[in-house]
Every structure is written in C-alpha cells, then in structure tokens.
Amino acid sequence: MEILKLFFGVREGRYAIQSMAPMKLEPADGHSHPFYKLKDGLFHAQGIINGLPNVGLFTEVLGQSIVPIVAQVPGEACLRCLGTGFFISCTGLLVTAAHVVADPIEREYGQAERLIGNKYVMRDIKIGIMIPVNSLFFQTKGFLFRAIDWSVIIAEDRQSILGPRKIDLRLTADVAVCQVEQLGPDRHYQPLSLVQKGMKGVGLGIGKTALAIGYGDMRDVDLSPAAPNVLTGDFGFDLYASHGPILERYPDNITIRQASAPGPCFTASLKLPGGMSGSPIFDHEGLYVHGVVSRSLQLDDGLAAHGYGCMLAPLLGLPLEAFEQKSVFDLLETAEHGMPKISAPDI
Secondary structure: OEEEEEEEEEEEEEEEEEEEEEEEOOEEEOOEEEEEEEEEOEEEEEEEOOOOOEEEEEHHOOOHHHHHHHHEOOOOEEEEEEEEEEOOOOEEEEOOHHHHHHHHOOOOOOOOEEEOOOOOEEOOOOEEEEEEHHHHHHHOOOOOEEEEEEEEEEEEHHHHHHHHOOOOEEEEEEEEEEEEEEEEEEOOOOOOOOOOOOOOOOOOOOEEEEEEEEEOOOOOOOOOEEOOOOOOOOOOOOEEEEEEEEHHHHOOOOOOOOOOOOOEEEEOOOOHHHHHOEEEEEEEOOOEEEEEEEEEEEEEOOOEEEEEEEEEOOOOOOOOHHHHHHHHHHHHHOOOOOOOOOOOOOO
C-alpha cells in the first residue's frame, strides 16, 4: 500500500505545492498486513519545508499531516489521548471524528458550559494536537503541542430530556472540523488531499480497498516537568495502518438509519482500535481522503476486522460561521488556506 503525499511551501507570498512523492507503507518488524505498525526509515523528497530540507524519518514526515489529539486538565499529571486527526489546510484546519473532540463533554471532565447559539466552551481543559519535531535536524525526539481553538460538530443537544444543566449531545454525523493555532512565525502545516469535485477514479466503491492511517496504540501518558513549558513522558505515538475491502455504503444514514455509526457512512474490513478514531481513510488509489474513522465492532474475544467510516463529501459542504458561512469546499476553491487541489484522470 502507498499514498501520494503532497508537500507545501510558500511561493511569492502564497501557499503552493512544492513537490509530491509516493509514501510506501510497510509493516514494522514483528507486524504484518492488514493491520500493522508502520516501518520507519529515512524519507526524502524535493523542496524546503518550513526552512528545512524535506528529509526526515518516515513516520515523522507523515506525522506532520496525521497527528494525535490529546487533552490535559490543569493540575493533572496526565495527558489524555483522545484519537487521531489530520490537517486539510496549511493554516491549521483539521478534521477528526466528532466523538473525539466531544470526549470531555461526554465523560464530563472539561467543565463544559452551554452558551447562546448552539455554542459550548470548556473552561478547565486544554485540547490540542501533538506534532513531531524532525529528530534528524534537532537531534532529539519530541513533540510540539498546539491547541485547538474551535471545533464544529453536527449534533442534537438533548437538554430537555436530562434537564438544562446537563449537556447530552447526540451526534448527527461523526465528523468535526477544527482550527488549530498557528504552528509558528513563517511556518505552516502539511495538509492531506480531500475528496473533491473533478477527481475521478476507483474511489471507495464496494469491494475496493480502504486504507486508514492513525495512532492505533495510543495510551494516556504520565507527565513530568523537565523545564519551563517542557514536559516529559512515554509518548507512544506510533503510526499504524489498516486496510481492507469496502463492504457497504450508507449515504442516507441521517434520514434512514441503517448503520450504528452516525451520519453518512460506510463499513469496511478494517481493524480499528480506539486510537484510530478520527483517522483519515484513503481511497483505493491512495490519492485522497474519502472518510474519517468512526468506530469498530468489538467482539467478546477482541476487536473485529469490521469498522465504520464517516463519509466526508456530504458534510464538508456545510457552512462554517468562522469563515462567513463558507464551507470547506468553498475554501478549497481559493488559495488563501493552502488546501490541496489536484485532479486525476478518469480510470
């Protein structure tokens, strides 16, 4: 299995694709298809990325686009690992599963408060992403934390059932669009290519292969202070891949409930442990992301190779208040945010 990875830089003051290269996914020692930890090794491609040559360890390069989502409650010496997310723009737009960012509300540890206009704020928690530093250049392994400024999900607040104080969200679809704070001065994120108009090919037809990439072995991390703004811990952020055939598609699952996952979705023969929630699901050709990992079937004797993915195309056309009611697909038509826009021949 492999994916086509695009690398962005800045040209004449605008985000632009500097290069593209295939990234071949191979199992690490002791792992095997169809669910496996990714083998690491040296990766290089053309271009200068954020001031450095485009050279690094394979998983650190891929980890610039596919990131762990974490939460930390002030005063707790623990980093809660929630799931996986992936960037869709150079400016920090990120997609994940809605249940990942709603976890503090669901499990009641973020002091969520209901505001006017279908808005909520979490008063006592930091939610964000962890992005790896390039260990080849900085001579150390580590991660940068960047906070999630806001998230948009589609859900029903069933406050009339459980009283006005209790927040009980019923997800309409398991997709969230988030804004992550900027990486730093003159630095930008590396987005993945989304399903988009004008791209034709095999895609995610029934019987074709779906590929999910995420942090399949995430565990909460005990933290220890090492220096101002520096914490140490056993960050087991290892990337995993899971692939298998598409089984069924449920595009009308909002109006005609046919599957247990909320919203338009599909099922595939994918083993998807909890840390994979929110992971991108690539199409058969490895060109672009069609879906987001939602959930997996758990049997008495372990995790089944039967997973649910939420479809992106029906949901990314919804208006976003932060962008004057423009949708993700509207933003894709401009160069302002650095979102991959590529086409492929009809296959």
